[in-house]
Amino acid sequence: MAAGASLDPSAREVPLSAVLLAALADADRVPVRVGDLLDRTADRGFGLLLLVLGLPMLIPFLPPGSSTVVGPVYAACAVQMLRGAPRPWVPRRFRDWVLSPTAARALRERGVPIVRRVERLSRPRGLWVSERVAVRAAGVMVLLMGVVLLSPLPFLNTLPALAVMMIGVGLLNRDAVFMLAGLLAGTATLALVGLSAGLIVVLLGRLRTVP
Numbered sequence: 001m002a003a004g005a006s007l008d009p010s011a012r013e014v015p016l017s018a019v020l021l022a023a024l025a026d027a028d029r030v031p032v033r034v035g036d037l038l039d040r041t042a043d044r045g046f047g048l049l050l051l052v053l054g055l056p057m058l059i060p061f062l063p064p065g066s067s068t069v070v071g072p073v074y075a076a077c078a079v080q081m082l083r084g085a086p087r088p089w090v091p092r093r094f095r096d097w098v099l100s101p102t103a104a105r106a107l108r109e110r111g112v113p114i115v116r117r118v119e120r121l122s123r124p125r126g127l128w129v130s131e132r133v134a135v136r137a138a139g140v141m142v143l144l145m146g147v148v149l150l151s152p153l154p155f156l157n158t159l160p161a162l163a164v165m166m167i168g169v170g171l172l173n174r175d176a177v178f179m180l181a182g183l184l185a186g187t188a189t190l191a192l193v194g195l196s197a198g199l200i201v202v203l204l205g206r207l208r209t210v211p
Contacts, residue, residue: 016048017115020107027104035095038088046081046135049088050142050168051118053077055111056103057149057161067149067157069094074146074164081139084132118165122173134179138167141186148193156196159189 019040024032037052057070073094080088099107129137145160163185170179 015116015119016051017112017119020052020112020115024104024108024112027099027108028101032099032104033095034097034099035090038090038095046077046088046138047168047170047172049077049090050138050164051115051172052168054161054165054168055107055114057157069097071146071149074142074149074160078139078143078146081135081142084135118169122169122175122178124174125176126174128176131174135171137183138171138179141167141183144190145186148189151193156189156193159185159192163189 020037023037023040038049053070053073057067073090076090077088142164145164148156148160163182166178166182166185168182169175170177170182
């Protein structure tokens with residue numbers, strides 16, 4: 001499917017887990033690009049895209065350094081959300097990234113079940129602000145999570161991904177519970193980053209004073 005192609009309106013009613021499973025069904029024999037996954041979900045808006053982008057970082061199958069690719073994509077999506085873009089766009093470099101058979105299998109066997117559980121838990125629980133305000137608030141947090149992924153601090157992939165996924169679910173289903181949970185998870189991540197950075201500064205300061 002070409003980038004930006006429109007989906008049949010009825011396709012939007014198909015659960016995301018089914019869409020992902022169909023895209024990954026032949027991944028052992030046919031290479032799957034990230035762009036192929038995004039094209040199947042782009043018409044569902046930023047919420048679904050954030051959920052899809054969060055999965056690879058939540059499941060530890062990506063090679064070292066992948067966060068330096070995913071982080072800028074988070075940031076790019078966030079900027080579009082803040083600007084009020086009607087639909088998401090991602091850089092060609094990320095779209096052309098081919099999932100290895102191991103990565104595709106992990107996404108199919110571990111990622112899809114996660115999405116199925118989320119689909120059972122989430123439902124419309126009215127946002128108390130307009131969708132425009134909610135999208136921009138989410139955009140700020142997603143931007144910050146993208147910056148966190150670019151930081152040199154270790155073991156900080158899972159929390160930003162979890163925050164982004166919950167925000168995505170909140171936007172997708174207009175679910176205030178998931179939206180607030182994602183914002184809280186993002187806030188906790190920022191606090192952890194600040195604490196870790198402070199400890200590192202203190203440690204380096206003490207090392208410099210050692211004779």
